[in-house]
Amino acid sequence: xxxxxxxxxxxxxxxxxxxxxxxxxxxxxxxxxxxxxxxxxxxxxxxx
Numbered sequence: 001x002x003x004x005x006x007x008x009x010x011x012x013x014x015x016x017x018x019x020x021x022x023x024x025x026x027x028x029x030x031x032x033x034x035x036x037x038x039x040x041x042x043x044x045x046x047x048x
Contacts, residue, residue: 015045016047022043026038
């Protein structure tokens with residue numbers, strides 16, 4: 001997922017990275033399940 005964020009989404013988005021902490025949140029459940037949900041938060045700001 002990280003590769004998709006940094007190589008696919010970020011370059012074409014209206015956002016840019018800012019120097020801060022990335023956060024990964026793994027919710028309860030089976031991570032190998034096709035409907036498993038987790039969260040990735042990256043520090044960004046709107047491009048100027």
